[in-house]
Amino acid sequence: MTSDTRTITGSDTEHRTSTLPPSGDRWDVIIIGGGAAGLSAALILARARRRVLVLDGGQPRNRFAPHMHGVLSRDGYSPIDLVNDGYHEVRAADGVIRNTRVVETRAVDDGFDVVTDSGAVESARRLIVATGARDVLPDIPGLVEQWGRGVVACPYCDGYEATGRAIGVLLGSAGGVHKAHMILPYSPNLTVFTALAGPLSADDRRLLEHRGVRLEDRAVSRVVVDGDTLTGLALEDDTVVPLDVVFAEPALVPLDDPLRQLGAQRVDSPMGQWAEVDAFGRTSVAGVWAVGNAANPGALVPIAMGSGATAALTVNGELIAEEVAAASAALAEERKG
Numbered sequence: 305m306t307s308d309t310r311t312i313t314g315s316d317t318e319h320r321t322s323t324l325p326p327s328g329d330r331w332d333v334i335i336i337g338g339g340a341a342g343l344s345a346a347l348i349l350a351r352a353r354r355r356v357l358v359l360d361g362g363q364p365r366n367r368f369a370p371h372m373h374g375v376l377s378r379d380g381y382s383p384i385d386l387v388n389d390g391y392h393e394v395r396a397a398d399g400v401i402r403n404t405r406v407v408e409t410r411a412v413d414d415g416f417d418v419v420t421d422s423g424a425v426e427s428a429r430r431l432i433v434a435t436g437a438r439d440v441l442p443d444i445p446g447l448v449e450q451w452g453r454g455v456v457a458c459p460y461c462d463g464y465e466a467t468g469r470a471i472g473v474l475l476g477s478a479g480g481v482h483k484a485h486m487i488l489p490y491s492p493n494l495t496v497f498t499a500l501a502g503p504l505s506a507d508d509r510r511l512l513e514h515r516g517v518r519l520e521d522r523a524v525s526r527v528v529v530d531g532d533t534l535t536g537l538a539l540e541d542d543t544v545v546p547l548d549v550v551f552a553e554p555a556l557v558p559l560d561d562p563l564r565q566l567g568a569q570r571v572d573s574p575m576g577q578w579a580e581v582d583a584f585g586r587t588s589v590a591g592v593w594a595v596g597n598a599a600n601p602g603a604l605v606p607i608a609m610g611s612g613a614t615a616a617l618t619v620n621g622e623l624i625a626e627e628v629a630a631a632s633a634a635l636a637e638e639r640k641g
């Protein structure tokens with residue numbers, strides 16, 4: 305996805321003079337990516353009095369949507385406002401956030417170096433990768449322009465708002481039939497467009513039709529709009545199917561270069577290869593965590609926040625254990641002397 309201007313442009317100014325204890329030139333933790341997952345981790349760690357640096361490209365995945373849903377106490381809130389609020393809260397707790405992209409990550413003695421696109425190098429004891437994922441939409445004229453508004457993907461995010469409306473489902477694969485069944489409770493006025501998915505099995509077709517779903521096998525040629533509002537999908541023969549909203553099935557690609565550069569293991573999932581993490585977000589590389597969509601294609605905003613917070617607790621736990629061990633070694637030396 306490229307055609308948007310809704311990036312986070314919070315000031316790069318570091319927060320007021322930090323009250324944190326000095327710790328050489330190293331950060332305790334660098335967090336790459338400042339969306340829901342990364343900021344959530346940053347907030348916990350900053351409030352735990354850790355020296356935290358967030359390096360953020362400022363392009364959260366849901367920036368195309370004016371509202372987000374299913375986020376407790378923030379239902380209908382703007383995703384951009386959520387991130388701006390997060391920037392503010394992290395900075396208020398002495399966390400540092402810079403708007404920049406990370407281009408390289410390296411394991412070094414006892415920690416990690418991170419290189420930004422301006423060539424700056426930052427070092428930390430631990431690394432949390434919270435870079436998210438990007439959606440690759442089918443190449444249908446008008447689809448990208450409607451992304452996040454007339455064209456959406458996630459029934460949990462936008463299904464409820466489509467209740468009783470004329471809904472189209474642009475299947476991306478025969479396996480996507482599940483999505484049609486998921487969307488059916490929202491409206492009986494449901495058309496499934498099958499051309500991108502390839503032939504559906506006779507059983508799938510019969511079952512969908514039995515449940516009142518219209519199947520449309522002709523290829524979709526473009527999105528039809530009235531001003532800025534989606535009004536339908538045009539087919540290859542120029543027939544227009546009137547619709548209020550279209551659920552598409554974009555391919556989701558993890559933005560996991562920082563993990564690959566460190567050699568983190570990946571695992572196969574139904575949505576492609578994703579970073580291998582444990583329940584706390586630890587990757588196969590000691591000292592490196594992955595959270596949010598960078599580690600889990602199903603991480604909606606609340607899940608992304610939870611994974612960031614969970615990782616933060618274990619990162620802090622490890623750092624405390626390391627510090628206690630160092631202090632007790634120093635004490636033993638002192639006693640010897």
Ligand SMILES: Cc1cc2nc3c(=O)[nH]c(=O)nc-3n(C[C@H](O)[C@H](O)[C@H](O)COP(=O)(O)OP(=O)(O)OC[C@H]3O[C@@H](n4cnc5c(N)ncnc54)[C@H](O)[C@@H]3O)c2cc1C
Nearest residue numbers: 337339340341361363365366373406436461596597604605
């Ligand atoms: C159109 C749309 C609507 C959605 N609606 C909802 C909804 O209503 N409710 C819901 O719960 N979920 C919704 N989602 C899903 C939501 O976008 C994700 O759950 C959420 O963005 C995941 O958070 P994250 O922090 O993992 O990643 P992101 O929010 O994508 O944040 C990742 C951040 O990392 C930065 N980054 C990436 N690479 C680098 C790098 N190399 N260096 C520095 N920074 C980098 C990015 O610029 C970005 O700021 C929607 C998604 C889409 C596409």
